Amino acid sequence: MAEPKQASGFTAEVNRAAASRYAMEDRADFADTDRGFLAGFPDELRNKNGDVIRDAKLLDYITDDAPAPDSVNPSLWRQSQVIKREGLFKVVDGLYQVRLAANITIVDAPDGLVIIDTGLSVDLAEASMELFRRETGNTKPVVAVIYTHTHFDHYGGVKGIIDEADVLSGKIPVVAPGTIESFNKHAIGENVITGNAMSRRMAYTFALLLPKCDCGIVTVGLGAGDDGMHTNLSYIPPTDPVTKTGETRTLGGWTFEFLYAPDTEAPEEMHIWIPEIKALTCAENANHSMHNIQTIRGARTRDARNFARYLDETLIRWGEDVEVHYGPHTWPVWGNENVVAFLESQRDMYKYIHDQALRLANQGLTPLEAAEVVELPEAIGKKWFNRYYHGGLHHNVRAVFHKELGFWDGDPSTILPLLPQDNARRHVDLIGRDKLLQEGRDAIAAGDYRWAVQALHHLVFADPDDTEAKELQADAYEQLGYQQEVPQYRGIFLTAAKELREGVRTEGQLNTGSLDTILAMPIDLLFDFAAVHINGPAAADVDIRVNFTFTGPAEQPWTMWVHHGVLNARPGHAADAQLSVSGPKPALAALLLKPAAAAEALAQQGMTAEGDVTALDRLAEVTDAFDPHFNISVP
Incomplete structure (x- = not known):
């Protein structure tokens, strides 16, 4: 197995310079992530079969007092310091979260527990409920489960929390947005029908194949990424659909009011208001991160305008009363003034991306040209919760073009292009292997890694057995990865470097098309x-x-x-x-x-x-x- 190389002097300087763009003096998130902490998991968590399902020791190198290493963008390093805080937290009276890569929210209502999202895996869900009951002494039964949206990391643990027989008998409702048919089709269709391609791409974007070190995966931005081992996905179809804003349910003796928000972060999604404790979640439409308008792992392109529209509707409905916002990833926001400011800023961020992308489209710019010039206003972009820990501004601008104008970028030469390998061979024949190889070496020596990747791409695709070209391109990808604030960009570049050096390996990839989800189709x-x-x-x-x-x-x-x-x-x-x-x-x-x-x-x-x-x-x-x-x- 090839060892990662260290950051070059150029990369170290790029990352040092990047720190000036960020509000590094703002440390409020560190206190907020610790607020309400009750108990953590053991460093090494195992399932009933003895398999390790979480190993926090792998992230021990990320410490609060350590400055960002040269191989990590300082913003991503800071987010990683914050996001690795996991375990059981009390949010407010009556509301708890088990915080992992995907949170499990436990509403302690008078007559029973209502679970909002069930996490990624059956084993993790079982361990989370055991932690909650052990630390709180709470023995109330689970009386309802709510899925906020159709992504597998929010329903995959359901059979670790409830028994499907109790759902089929009508004892425990499963509440979800959209019709039952629509939720099932989007939840299962996205993760199974395109699941093979999505799982492979996910191995790149979530760095599943990389070592956990400062030259490998440095968390996944919205979660630590230490809990993706031996993942056991389950699925129970919803039984109680929410199809209109303003619908309410009485669950466990408390009121749950819903804002239906389709075609946002997921095809079916909803926000939830609990008036008894003045608690709100906007699901993944509001996070401590910019989200994806187009996921790089592969999913339907989202509507950035809808993100903004439904966040504003949420502020109208509950903005005067809300005292805490909790999400299915990351940590809560407390206090009415803070919650309102958070939601307003997230709203404005998505609308700015949408509007500026289309302004430039109407001026004739292509998606890539627009992505190179759009910058968030400082009042939005300097907020830590608007930084690029899941989505990235560059690909989100391009995603707006894709959503509104389709796949063609408007350049006639791209409507019927040559296949990449044919294009590569033509360039190699025209320019010559030696000249392209030297151009790659010179670009790497000058720290011009984006150009090095492009120049060497022709050699690699023209002849995938050209070891010298692959090694050079791997070096360029690696340095480019070290410079990225977006963890998914980092994962893609570093995984590309690893596979160019070692070839495709078979371990570490997550399969979203589990037997349970296939049978639930x-x-x-x-x-x-x-x-x-x-x-x-x-x-x-x-x-x-x-x-x-x-x-x-x-x-x-x-x-x-x-x-x-x-x-x-x-x-x-x-x-x-x-x-x-x-x-x-x-x-x-x-x-x-x-x-x-x-x-x-x-x-x-x-x-x-x-x-x-x-x-x-x-x-x-x-x-x-x-x-x-x-x-x-x-x-």
């Missing part, structure tokens, strides 16, 4: 997931027709056919099906997604098949298996 989404596995050219001439009967409490007949390279499905059976299979959903899902193992699936209890079972062999021949470790830094 509505049946139409399950067929959609199967459809993206169909190799269209290979299936162009096949004709496969199969009837499926999903057995269970409510029997559901479906028919699926593959014709002209496309898999379609609809409710009901077809008279001309070549094969009819019947069985429980897990077995049929296995049959559908892995038809090469059809014999094993058909042998499971409750499965029956009538007709031509060789249809499944033909399906297997045109069904792709996804490689979770595909190349990114080389073709």
Whole structure:
């Protein structure tokens, strides 16, 4: 395994100079993150199988009194010093948080506990509830769960908190924004249908493959990043949908009022007001960080104008009364004046990005040109909670273009470009390998790392076996990574350097498409997931027709056919099906997604098949298996 290299003199100077842009003298966040602390986790937290699921010792090098090392942007270092404070906190009377990369909020209502977001993993959720009960002595039952939005780190731990049988029986409601169908489709579709690509990209953006050191991952900005090991995602579909602003629920004896905020940080999201304790959350529409308008890991582009619109509506509804704002990441904000200022500033930040991006678009600038010139006003940009610890201004400006104008940047030469490797070969043929290699060396020697990456990219993509070019580009990526305030940019550049030096490795990657989430898919989404596995050219001439009967409490007949390279499905059976299979959903899902193992699936209890079972062999021949470790830094 190649060791990271140290920061160059150029990088050290860039990071020292960066400190002047930030309000380094403002240390209020350090006191706020410690406020209400009750207890921490053991440094090494294990699940019931003995697997380490969190290891805080890996972040011991990030200490409060240590200045930023040369290899870390000073703003990101400061955020890392703050965000590594994890454990159980009392926010106000009746409100607790177990703070990890994704927080679990526990509302101690008179008649029971209401859990707002359940964290990333079953094991972490179980450990969090054990910590809460042990330290508070609270034995009240959980009477409701609320999902604030459709991202897996906010529902993945649900089965570590409640039993699905209690939900199915109606004993415990699961409240969530949007219709049940919409929430399920966005929650599961985003994380499963594109899950293979998203998981691989996430390995880069969240630095999952990097060592924890000052030349590797330095937290993930919104969380310490020490709790992503042996992740066990679960899912229970919501039962109580919130589809309109102003809806209320009485849960545990207290009132929960909702502001429905779709198409913001997630396709389905909502803000929650608890008047009895004057507590508010705007979910991930307000954080101690600029958020993503377009996530780099991959998700639908968001509407920056909606961020601002719903934050302003929240201020109108509850701004005069709110005394604390708590979020699903980071730490709370206390005091009416502070909360209002926080929400107003976040509102103005997102609206500024939206409006200035479109102002420049209307002047004819391309997304990249606009991203290079937009700067936040000092009154917004110097606030620590508006800095770039999750989203970044540069890619958010470009994301506004994408949301409003589409993928084309307006340059005619980019509407039908050559493939990157073809473009690279043409440049190498034109310029010459030796000249490009020397240009890369000279750029690195001058500290011009952005240009070095671009020049050497041609060599690497023209010949991915060119070790000398890959090593040089890795050096440039590494120094560029050390200079970044945005932890996701840092993760991308440093992971690229690592894989250029070592090749693609198979450990450390998080799989968002867990078995639990696949089995929770509505049946139409399950067929959609199967459809993206169909190799269209290979299936162009096949004709496969199969009837499926999903057995269970409510029997559901479906028919699926593959014709002209496309898999379609609809409710009901077809008279001309070549094969009819019947069985429980897990077995049929296995049959559908892995038809090469059809014999094993058909042998499971409750499965029956009538007709031509060789249809499944033909399906297997045109069904792709996804490689979770595909190349990114080389073709």
